[in-house]
Every structure is written in structure tokens, then in C-alpha cells.
Amino acid sequence: xxxxxxxxxxxxxxxxxxxxxxxxxxxxxxxxxxxxxxxxxxxxxxxxxxxxxxxxxxxxxxxxxxxxxxxxxxxxxxxxxxxxxxxxxxxxxxxxxxxxxxxxxxxxxxxxxxxxxxxxxxxxxxxxxxxxxxxxxxxxxxxxxxxxxxxxxxxxxxxxxxxxxxxxxxxxxxxxxxxxxxxxxxxxxxxxxxxxxxxxxxxxxxxxxxxxxxxxxxxxxxxxxxxxxxxxxxxxxxxxxxxxxxxxxxxxxxxxxxxxxxxxxxxxxxxxxxxxxxxxxxxxxxxxxxxxxxxxxxxxxxxxxxxxxxxxxxxxxxxxxxxxxxxxxxxxxxxxxxxxxxxxxxxxxxxxxxxxxxxxxxxxxxxxxxxxxxxxxxxxxxxxxxxxxxxxxxxxxxxxxxxxxxx
Numbered sequence: 001x002x003x004x005x006x007x008x009x010x011x012x013x014x015x016x017x018x019x020x021x022x023x024x025x026x027x028x029x030x031x032x033x034x035x036x037x038x039x040x041x042x043x044x045x046x047x048x049x050x051x052x053x054x055x056x057x058x059x060x061x062x063x064x065x066x067x068x069x070x071x072x073x074x075x076x077x078x079x080x081x082x083x084x085x086x087x088x089x090x091x092x093x094x095x096x097x098x099x100x101x102x103x104x105x106x107x108x109x110x111x112x113x114x115x116x117x118x119x120x121x122x123x124x125x126x127x128x129x130x131x132x133x134x135x136x137x138x139x140x141x142x143x144x145x146x147x148x149x150x151x152x153x154x155x156x157x158x159x160x161x162x163x164x165x166x167x168x169x170x171x172x173x174x175x176x177x178x179x180x181x182x183x184x185x186x187x188x189x190x191x192x193x194x195x196x197x198x199x200x201x202x203x204x205x206x207x208x209x210x211x212x213x214x215x216x217x218x219x220x221x222x223x224x225x226x227x228x229x230x231x232x233x234x235x236x237x238x239x240x241x242x243x244x245x246x247x248x249x250x251x252x253x254x255x256x257x258x259x260x261x262x263x264x265x266x267x268x269x270x271x272x273x274x275x276x277x278x279x280x281x282x283x284x285x286x287x288x289x290x291x292x293x294x295x296x297x298x299x300x301x302x303x304x305x306x307x308x309x310x311x312x313x314x315x316x317x318x319x320x321x322x323x324x325x326x327x328x329x330x331x332x333x334x335x336x337x338x339x340x341x342x343x344x345x346x347x348x349x350x351x352x353x354x355x356x357x358x359x360x361x362x363x364x365x366x367x368x369x370x371x372x373x374x375x376x377x378x379x380x381x382x383x384x385x386x387x388x389x390x391x392x393x394x395x396x397x398x399x400x401x402x403x404x405x406x407x
Contacts, residue, residue, distance in 0.1 A: 006360050006361070006363070006364040006404075007360075007404065007405045007406075007407070008405070009364050009367055009368065009372065010360075010363050010364060010367055010401040010402070010404040010405040011074070011401070011402065011405035012367075012372065013367035013370075013371040013372055013398075013401050014071060014398045014399075014401040014402040014405060015071065015075060015077075016371050016372075017371060017394050017395075017397060017398035017401070018067065018068055018071045018077075018080055018398055019079070020394070021034070021064060021067075021068065021083070021388055021394060021395065021398075022068070022079050022080065022083040024388070025083055025086070025087070026052070027086065030085075030086060030089050031086050031087075031089045031090040031093060032061075032083060032086040032087055032089075032090060033052045033053060033061055033087075033090050034052065034053055034061070034064065034388040035050065035051070035052050036050065036051075036053070036384075036386065036387040036388050036389075036393070037049070037050055037379075037381045037384035037385075037387050038050075038051050038053070038059065038381060038387065039381055039382070048381055048382065048383055048384055053388070053389060054094060054097060054098070055090065055091035055092070055093075055094035055095050055097060055098065055113055056091075056098060056107065056108045056109070056112060056113070057106065057107050057108075057112040057113070057115075057116060057390055057391075058107040058108055058112075058153075058333075058389065058390060058391045058392075059387075059389035059390065059391060059392050059393070060091060060094075060389060061087040061088070061090045061091045061094075062087070062088060062091040062112060062113045062116045063116075063389055063390025063391065063395050063396070064084075064087050064388055064389065064390065064395040065084045065085075065087035065088040065091065065116055065120060066084075066116045066119065066120075066390065066395070066399070067390065067395035067396070067398050067399045067402075068080045068081075068083050068084035068087065068395075069081075069084040069088075069116075069119060069120040069123040069124060070119075070123060070399060070402060071398065071402060072084060072123060072124065073123040074402060074405075074406065081124055084120060084123075084124065085120075085124060085126070088113075088116060088117060088120055088129070091113050091116070092113065092117070092132055092136070095110050095113055095136055098110055099154075100143070100144065100147045100148070101147060101148055101149050101154065101155070102148065102149060102154035102155065102158070103140070103143045103147075103148060104140055104143065104145070104148060104156075104158070104159030104162065104163070104178070104182070105148075105149075105153070105154045105155060105158030105159050105161075105162060106158045106159075106161045106162035106165070107153055107154060107158055107391070108153065108154040108158070109154070109158070109159070109162070110136050110137075110139070110140060111136070111137065111140060111159060111162035111163065111166065112162055113136055114133040114134075114136040114137045114162075114166065115133070115162060115165055115166060117129045117130065117132050117133035117136070118130060118133045118166070118169060118170070121133070134170075134173065137166060137173055137175065140178060141178075145159075145181055145182060145185060146185070148182075149201065150185075150186060150189060150199050150200075150201045150220065151199075151201040151214060151215045151216070151219060151220065152213060152214055152215070152219030152220060152222075152223060153214040153215060153219070153282075155201070156182035156183075156185050156186050157182075157186065157219055157220040157223045157224075158223075159178070159179070159182045160179045160182050160183055160186075160223045160224075160226070160227055161223050161226070163175040163176065163178045163179035163182070164176070164179050164223075164226060164227065164230065167179065167230070176230065176231070179227055179230075180227070180231065183224060183227050183236060186199070186220060186224065186239070187235060187236075187239055190239055190242075191209060192242065195245070195246050195249040196217075196242045196243060196244070196245030196246030196247070196248075196249060197217070197221070197239050197242030197243045197245070197246055198210075198216075198217045198243065198246045199217065199220055201215045201216065201220075202215060202262065205262060205263055206261045206262050206263060207261045207262075207263060207275070208261050209246070209261070210260075210261050210262065211246075211247045211250060211258040211259065211260070211261065211288070212258065212260065212278065212282065212283045212284060212287055212288060213281060213282065213283075213287025213288060213290060213291055214281070214282040214283070214287060215262075215282075215283075216247070216261075216283075217243035217244070217246050217247050218243065218244070218247060218258075218287060218288045218291035218292075219287070219291060220243055221239070221240040221241070221242070221243025221244050221247075221291065221295075222240065222243075222290075222291035222292075222294055222295055223240075224236040224237075224239050224240040224243070225237065225240035225241070225294075225295050225298055225299065226294065226298065228240060228298075229298045240295070244291075244292070244295070244304075244307070247288065248307070250272065252272075252273065252277060254273075255277050255314075256285070256310055256313065256314045257277035257278075257279070257284055257285045257314050258277060258278075258284060258285065258288055259272060259275040259276070259277055260275060260276050260277060260278045260283045260284060261275065262283075264276070279314070279315070279318040279339070280333065280334035280335070280338060280339065281332060281333055281334065281338040281339070281341075281342060282333050282334050283334075285311045285314040285315050285318070286311070286314075286315040286318070286338065286339045286342045287342075288307075288311050289308060289311035289312055289314075289315055289342055289346065290342050290345065292304055292307045292308045292311060293308050293345065293346055293349055296308055296349075297349060308346070308350075312343065312346050312355075315339050315342060315343055316343060316355070316358075318339060319336065319339050319340060319343065319362060322336050327378055328378055329378050329379070329380055330366060330370070330377050330378055330379065330397055331379050331380030331391065331392050331393060331396060331397070332380075332390070332391050332392075332396035332397070332399075332400065333380050333391040333392055333396075334380055335378075335379075335380055336362070336366065337363070337366060337396070337397055337400045337401075338396075338400075340359050340362045340363060340366075340400070341400050341403070343355060343358070343359050344356065344359040344403070344404070344407070347359060356407070359404070360404055360407065363400065363401055363404040364404075367401060371401075377393075377394065377397055379392055379393040379394065379397075380392035380393065381393075
């Protein structure tokens with residue numbers, strides 16, 4: 001199958017996902033939302049519930065708007081434009097509802113919504129959306145930074161990521177200053193030792209400070225290196241590389257992966273080798289690959305390239321071992337397409353045409369097993385099928401397929 005044919009299949013699957021999202025939207029005047037399965041804490045435990053969604057990028061209407069806006073930019077279908085506009089209108093109307101502990105983060109906070117507004121202003125040709133983005137950003141100055149988490153998914157590291165992206169396109173807004181405030185908080189809370197630098201991002205919930213992208217040292221270290229690339233403060237360089245040293249102290253050579261130190265269930269492992277190693281964006285080699293890859297692009301250190309190659313091999317092995325079944329999780333957060341997306345970024349950075357071809361083949365195969373024959377996708381909510389959001393559901397799947405179609 002030629003690359004062009006694969007691209008067309010991916011585009012068709014992405015368009016079909018977008019059309020179903022538009023069909024299933026629940027409208028209220030100029031806003032819309034969706035109904036579907038979600039994970040919530042009920043009576044102290046995580047359970048699957050059915051609900052409408054919040055405003056955030058990770059699983060809410062901002063993430064769905066992001067996908068539909070990108071799809072409109074490619075297809076010029078006005079249904080995608082109108083639904084993207086209504087989805088982001090809902091997100092803006094509910095922006096005050098985000099948790100104070102994640103208020104500035106890209107995935108869970110208001111700065112993520114502001115970033116989507118900036119992108120949609122361009123995709124939809126609506127400059128008024130940029131004014132809304134600036135208002136959301138300006139309101140961030142009233143938030144208590146000390147009340148926020150530390151990690152990349154929802155804390156100060158995620159706030160630095162969002163602020164740096166805003167600074168890159170709107171340098172006059174003061175986003176760099178906000179990024180530095182969060183970075184200073186991360187330096188002040190860092191735990192330094194002979195093993196390296198780490199953070200207690202999950203107090204009482206882990207055997208030791210976490211490795212990994214979303215909650216662990218990889219994500220925080222990488223974003224500090226990203227900030228170092230902008231402001232050249234060596235403290236950020238030292239802390240970022242120290243975070244990688246901490247992770248590598250616990251690297252499991254037999255499994256070519258990094259252990260997940262979260263306390264999961266009632267079982268207490270007797271040794272480090274009994275701890276699980278994640279194989280997804282959120283935990284384990286794939287997310288760590290993304291962090292090391294960006295660090296290598298910034299610093300070009302040979303040791304980082306070696307770690308990229310090890311993590312890429314583990315991620316590729318996981319992808320190849322994934323079962324071609326309807327029960328296979330396809331989500332970006334902890335599913336097959338998330339790993340393929342990371343490998344796609346690796347292929348582009350390393351200019352690896354063979355890896356790029358394998359990623360496109362994997363995307364086409366997934367689309368052919370699900371979307372193109374009307375089989376529901378298995379998304380990232382355990383025990384449920386389709387959910388609409390970005391990192392756990394259809395919007396993220398569609399966005400990845402769209403990226404493959406444009407590659």
C-alpha cells in the first residue's frame with residue numbers, strides 16, 4: 001500500500017470521527033457539550049460514570065474543539081467549524097470551574113484553553129477568539145501558584161509548558177515571566193540527592209518519587225530544559241539533567257524500561273524488580289522517550305540520544321506486540337495510538353523513514369480495523385467503549401490520524 005493511499009485512509013477515518021462528534025454534540029444555544037463515559041472518584045474509589053464534560057484539553061470540550069478546528073483547517077467543512085466554535089464557547093463559559101490545583105496547566109487548566117483559543121483564531125479565521133485567550137491568560141495573575149500541583153499533567157511543569165507555548169506566539173503577554181515563577185517553585189520543591197533530582201508529586205501514593213512523563217521526573221526535567229533553552233539559566237539545565245539521572249538510577253536493564261513507583265492496589269512488591277514498568281505516554285518508556293527526544297533536540301548530548309534509542313526500541317516492541325483486537329485501547333494517553341504518535345515524533349526528529357513508514361502502517365491498520373468498518377473504538381476509560389475527549393477518546397484518535405494523513 002502506497003504512502004499516499006495510507007494518507008487518504010487516515011484522512012477519511014479522521015473525517016468520519018469528526019462527523020460523528022458533530023452528530024453527537026448536545027447543543028445549548030451557541031455552546032455544545034457531549035455525554036459519555038468518564039472516570040470519577042466515587043466513595044473514595046475510581047469508577048466509570050456517564051456524564052457531560054468539563055472545559056479542559058485532556059478530556060473536555062477544549063480538546064474536542066482543538067481536533068475539530070484542525071479538521072476544519074484541512075477540509076473546510078463548515079460543520080466542523082461551527083461545532084469547534086460551540087465547543088470552545090462551552091470551555092470558555094466553564095473555565096472558572098477548573099481545579100485550583102491545576103489552574104495554569106496545559107492539559108487540565110485555563111492556559112490550555114487559552115492556547116486552543118489562539119489556535120482556533122487562526123484555523124477558523126476569528127480574531128475575537130484571541131481576545132478571549134488574552135482575558136483567560138490575564139486572569140491567571142490572580143491565581144495562587146502555591147496551591148497548584150507540581151507535575152506535567154496538571155501542575156507547575158504543565159503550567160511552564162503552556163506558558164512557553166503562549167510566549168512563543170504572543171511574547172508581549174508576560175507568559176515567560178509566569179513560566180519562571182513556576183520554575184522557581186519547582187526548584188524550591190526539588191529533592192536532591194546522590195541519585196539525582198526528583199519531586200514528590202504524589203504524596204502517600206508512591207513507593208518513591210515517580211519516574212515518567214506525566215507525574216514523574218521525566219516531564220518536570222524536560223520542561224525545565226525547555227525553559228533553559230529560552231532563558232539560559234543553568235539552574236534549570238542542572239535540575240533537568242538531574243531529573244534524568246534520577247530516573248536512570250532506577251532503569252531496569254532486563255526490561256529496558258523505567259519502573260512505575262505508584263502504589264497500585266493492595267499488593268506490596270518485595271523488590272524493585274517486581275514493580276511494573278509502564279508502556280504508555282503517561283507512564284514508562286514511551287513518555288520518557290518523548291522527554292528524552294525533546295532534550296536531545298535542545299542539547300544534542302550523545303548520552304541523551306542513546307536513551308532515546310533504548311526507549312524507542314522498547315516502545316516499538318510494545319506496539320508490535322499489541323493485539324489486533326477490538327478490546328485494544330487506542331487512546332493517546334495509555335493506548336496504541338499514543339505510542340504510535342510518540343514514535344512518529346521520533347521518526348521526524350531522527351529522519352527515520354523506516355520508522356515513519358511503520359507508524360503510518362500502524363495508523364492505517366487501526367483505522368481499517370475500527371473506523372472504516374464501523375467498529376467502535378476502544379478508548380481509554382476502562383470497561384467502556386467510545387468517549388469523545390482528546391487524551392482518552394475520539395478527538396485524540398482523530399487528531400493523530402489527521403496528523404498521519406498530513407505527513
